[in-house]
Amino acid sequence: MVLRFVEGIGDKTITTISSFYEALKFTFICLIHMHNPASYNPAMRMVLTKQIYFTTVQIIPLFSIMAVLFGSVIIGVVIVLATQYSLQDQIGSIIITFVIDEFSPFFTALLISLRSGTAVNTEIAVMNVNKELNTLREYNIDLIDYLFLPRIISGMISVVSLSILFAFIMLSSGYLFTLFYMNMDFHTYKHLLISAIEINDLVVMLVKSMAFGFVTMLIPIYSGLKATSAYTAIPISVLNGMVKLFIALFFIEVLSLLFQSL
Amino acid sequence: MLENIALIREVHKHLPTKEAQAEARESLRKIDLENISLNRLNQCNSYEIFCVCLIRALMTKEADVIIVTPFHLIDNLREIQTIVSVIEKLEVQKNILILDTISNETHYKDSSCNIVK
Numbered sequence: 001m002v003l004r005f006v007e008g009i010g011d012k013t014i015t016t017i018s019s020f021y022e023a024l025k026f027t028f029i030c031l032i033h034m035h036n037p038a039s040y041n042p043a044m045r046m047v048l049t050k051q052i053y054f055t056t057v058q059i060i061p062l063f064s065i066m067a068v069l070f071g072s073v074i075i076g077v078v079i080v081l082a083t084q085y086s087l088q089d090q091i092g093s094i095i096i097t098f099v100i101d102e103f104s105p106f107f108t109a110l111l112i113s114l115r116s117g118t119a120v121n122t123e124i125a126v127m128n129v130n131k132e133l134n135t136l137r138e139y140n141i142d143l144i145d146y147l148f149l150p151r152i153i154s155g156m157i158s159v160v161s162l163s164i165l166f167a168f169i170m171l172s173s174g175y176l177f178t179l180f181y182m183n184m185d186f187h188t189y190k191h192l193l194i195s196a197i198e199i200n201d202l203v204v205m206l207v208k209s210m211a212f213g214f215v216t217m218l219i220p221i222y223s224g225l226k227a228t229s230a231y232t233a234i235p236i237s238v239l240n241g242m243v244k245l246f247i248a249l250f251f252i253e254v255l256s257l258l259f260q261s262l
Numbered sequence: 263m264l265e266n267i268a269l270i271r272e273v274h275k276h277l278p279t280k281e282a283q284a285e286a287r288e289s290l291r292k293i294d295l296e297n298i299s300l301n302r303l304n305q306c307n308s309y310e311i312f313c314v315c316l317i318r319a320l321m322t323k324e325a326d327v328i329i330v331t332p333f334h335l336i337d338n339l340r341e342i343q344t345i346v347s348v349i350e351k352l353e354v355q356k357n358i359l360i361l362d363t364i365s366n367e368t369h370y371k372d373s374s375c376n377i378v379k
Binding site for chain 2: 041042043045046139140141142145146
């Protein structure tokens, strides 16, 4: 009984470590391909263009509306709280830290995960189950170059660019609240933000967005590849992929908070 | 289908998309299937899918192309001459081998290809 229990723990540990090692190996291979100019063949560039359109451009209208709604409400709440705790002189840095460092990249990554992450996971799982991936391998077409890399790069471009757009719209719509609640003119609001923003904030936003974009596509792809050869494996693959993706997003968020607090 | 065929040249020869697609369209035109250029897989019949697979295989670097049991790949195919004429129209420079079972021997009667038992 005890022996079986210990064996069970050992088995689980070995499985976890080996799957973690496999995932790391896959990540490493993808990174190598990403830095290899030969990976960027015309077919890959065509897929990349399409992916950027699907992941970034198509979502802009919905994204902008959400940014306006969230922007005015959340910045409003931040300003009210800052006023309550007599932190009016810190409002600029509070807004910048909250919007640029934290909220924009994380919210964008969540939205892209829900919209494109699930789609990519399902697409790769379906291709895997239908043996389409085997066909591509038979024709000596590198799956990483042709299928995975365009999706990963488009994910990174998408999260970075949409985070910037989100932050910009959010800060702009936040002005509406300051105008009506604090009767602040645009020049003062602009000065407040510009004096609070630092290069550090922009670097944090860029690095974090790139990391979010990378995992937002990499984990669903990896999960789709792990789908077994049955249609019933597709929803399980998407479910597992999404859980892992959300854990990874929270992990990156916590890691960035830790680095910033140092 | 056009993208499907062009992919091989784009990847293996790094041919620009336009050129690769022009080459693919030309191959489809030779066998009078230019009309399926923009079709998706579910819009094509088994003969059209077979032809696309054949063109794609011919575009690879491999010296030999092997067709296995064509009568199972194409619905209602009566004699092998249909495939042989497609191969002739495509002006193939490669060795093409057709592997089939002895039960399909009658389908190969009067064909112009060499039969090895």
